[in-house]
Amino acid sequence: MSPELAAALAADAERVERALEVLLPERPGEEASLFAAMRYATLGGGKRIRPFLALESARLFDIAESCSLRVAAAIEMAHCYSLAHDDLPAMDDDDLRRGKPSLHRAFDEATAILAGDALLTRAFEVIVDPPTHGDPGVRAALALELARALGAEGMVGGQMIDLATEGRVDLDIGTITRLQRLKTGALILFACEAGATMAHAGQHLREALRGYAQDLGLAFQMADDLLDVESSVAETGKAVGKDAARGKATFVSLLGAERARAQARLLAAQAAEHLAPFGARADRLRAIARWVVERRA
Amino acid sequence: MSPELAAALAADAERVERALEVLLPERPGEEASLFAAMRYATLGGGKRIRPFLALESARLFDIAESCSLRVAAAIEMAHCYSLAHDDLPAMDDDDLRRGKPSLHRAFDEATAILAGDALLTRAFEVIVDPPTHGDPGVRAALALELARALGAEGMVGGQMIDLATEGRVDLDIGTITRLQRLKTGALILFACEAGATMAHAGQHLREALRGYAQDLGLAFQMADDLLDVESSVAETGKAVGKDAARGKATFVSLLGAERARAQARLLAAQAAEHLAPFGARADRLRAIARWVVERRA
Numbered sequence: 001m002s003p004e005l006a007a008a009l010a011a012d013a014e015r016v017e018r019a020l021e022v023l024l025p026e027r028p029g030e031e032a033s034l035f036a037a038m039r040y041a042t043l044g045g046g047k048r049i050r051p052f053l054a055l056e057s058a059r060l061f062d063i064a065e066s067c068s069l070r071v072a073a074a075i076e077m078a079h080c081y082s083l084a085h086d087d088l089p090a091m092d093d094d095d096l097r098r099g100k101p102s103l104h105r106a107f108d109e110a111t112a113i114l115a116g117d118a119l120l121t122r123a124f125e126v127i128v129d130p131p132t133h134g135d136p137g138v139r140a141a142l143a144l145e146l147a148r149a150l151g152a153e154g155m156v157g158g159q160m161i162d163l164a165t166e167g168r169v170d171l172d173i174g175t176i177t178r179l180q181r182l183k184t185g186a187l188i189l190f191a192c193e194a195g196a197t198m199a200h201a202g203q204h205l206r207e208a209l210r211g212y213a214q215d216l217g218l219a220f221q222m223a224d225d226l227l228d229v230e231s232s233v234a235e236t237g238k239a240v241g242k243d244a245a246r247g248k249a250t251f252v253s254l255l256g257a258e259r260a261r262a263q264a265r266l267l268a269a270q271a272a273e274h275l276a277p278f279g280a281r282a283d284r285l286r287a288i289a290r291w292v293v294e295r296r297a
Numbered sequence: 298m299s300p301e302l303a304a305a306l307a308a309d310a311e312r313v314e315r316a317l318e319v320l321l322p323e324r325p326g327e328e329a330s331l332f333a334a335m336r337y338a339t340l341g342g343g344k345r346i347r348p349f350l351a352l353e354s355a356r357l358f359d360i361a362e363s364c365s366l367r368v369a370a371a372i373e374m375a376h377c378y379s380l381a382h383d384d385l386p387a388m389d390d391d392d393l394r395r396g397k398p399s400l401h402r403a404f405d406e407a408t409a410i411l412a413g414d415a416l417l418t419r420a421f422e423v424i425v426d427p428p429t430h431g432d433p434g435v436r437a438a439l440a441l442e443l444a445r446a447l448g449a450e451g452m453v454g455g456q457m458i459d460l461a462t463e464g465r466v467d468l469d470i471g472t473i474t475r476l477q478r479l480k481t482g483a484l485i486l487f488a489c490e491a492g493a494t495m496a497h498a499g500q501h502l503r504e505a506l507r508g509y510a511q512d513l514g515l516a517f518q519m520a521d522d523l524l525d526v527e528s529s530v531a532e533t534g535k536a537v538g539k540d541a542a543r544g545k546a547t548f549v550s551l552l553g554a555e556r557a558r559a560q561a562r563l564l565a566a567q568a569a570e571h572l573a574p575f576g577a578r579a580d581r582l583r584a585i586a587r588w589v590v591e592r593r594a
Contacts, residue, residue, distance in 0.1 A: 027449075029458075030457070030458040030461045030462055030472065030476075031449070031454045031455075031457040031458050031461065033457065033461065034449055034453065034454060034457040035449060038449065085410055085411075085414060088407075088410065090405070090406035090407045090410060091407050091410065108387070109387035110385075110387045110388050110460050111457070111460075113382055113385065113387060113388065113410065114382075114453050114456060114457050114460075116414075117382060117413075117414075117417065117453050118448050118449040118453040118454075120414065120417060120418065121417065121444050121447045121448035121449075121453065122444070122448055122449065124421045124440060124444045125441060125444030125445060125448060128425070128437045128440040128441045128444065129441055130437075136433045136434035136436075136437040136438075137433035137434075139433075139437045140425045140433040140436045140437045140440070141425075141433075143421060143425040143437070143440055144422060144425045144426055147418050147419070147421045147422035147425065148422060150418045151415050151418035151419055151422060152324075152328070152331055152332060152335065152415040152418075152419065156331065156411050156414050156415040156418065157328045157331060157415075158328075159411060160327070160328040160330065160331040160408070160411050161326075161327040161328045163407050163408075163411075164327045164328065164330065165327055175327065179327075
């Protein structure tokens, strides 16, 4: 990663962290552990790539950071809710997340389910709250797009396909692509498009961001599959080698590592090209696309 | 229940059922079981009291039924998501719901978690979608109020208190009241207030509905606690005697059955009085308050 991109990513991660700190306060009382679990699942970790995409998307349109930071924080809450539920024993049964015990290991299963539910709900609450945007039509549009990205025809649907096809080695590239477009692609798409929605942007600029997001999302997933094969727990802070152990068909098992890597690089380059209408303002989005396929964690 | 109220409740339950049928379609593909589980958890059962309250609240202000029915359906989705998650083995571990196997028994735990997540998300999606109201400010306000009712400072917080205090017989009436205001009261409040929000009603009428909802919510819960002690599985379609078996402090264990019944009736009468500003238009809301404390299921 270039020093410029690293510095930009770190600065935004810090801003997102501070926003999340404020939006997810501690609370006393019998339900204190719920609030503690919401904070545990969200604060102090992660690369914050999705919030970064949302912030950069908003910067293309000069959206005030006081607004875009709330959208970015809501996206991270939604992402962390999905990790908490996916890690549960009944789902992927993962003990490790972001280098520490996963939520249900640090608390318990009931608290992990409830904290996930509460984070998802809080994401919508933050999005539709007036401080997020002066135009209620924009807030309602953001919430609608977020719901579509997260629901049965988005992220949850993707996770269902993932569970339902576990152990099936006969999956074709079309099914895997569709699975990933839903499971990880939909929320990335929402993050990349958020600036356009906040700015009432026209169809042309919106389509440019959508094209970028769709290619980036697939490149991101292919890189993730490569990391699961080639990386270590120490590097990623989560379990590795899981896909093969579960007999899961992935881009890597289907294409082989070399073709998957070449394909990921091609998609990343293609993602960057979609951003032409934004000129040099989109350079950081181009840089993150390059980095996504070269990262080691 | 009077024949008039029974007919009104049945007619609205039928309308809500048809709306839910349309809003929760079946889907083919690898994720078909997710959509089937969402339908299983929501369709074909339940008294639909919360949707009824929302529809009646909207009628006070002559809101078009095409709008209020969507809000009512979203409320039922949110209610059914909470039942699906509360029934999970890690939570209340209930095998029976609405006279049939609970969601995780009919499908599996992973599907039950995901279907609950997807129903919650779909509730927000339906609320903020343009067909629900022509004014995006109303849609954003409804979503904000729904999120507050459902989140860590609402329903999920109440469920956390419930789990955290299980087995503690020393709970006082203040803690139980707070628990119930969050766990069941907040969504009932949202349902009762929804008409006022859709109609841009003034503070006076909104406060009347809030007062009604708060008294009704507590009366409803006291009646539920009484049913758990005095009713049968055949009557309620869910497990009974659970509270005592779990050593759970309830209104009944704290006050005794007779005082709890008297208190519930008092609250129901008080609830009805809040509706004075609406005159005879609110007669069905008054009738449901009376019925709630006399019901046998």
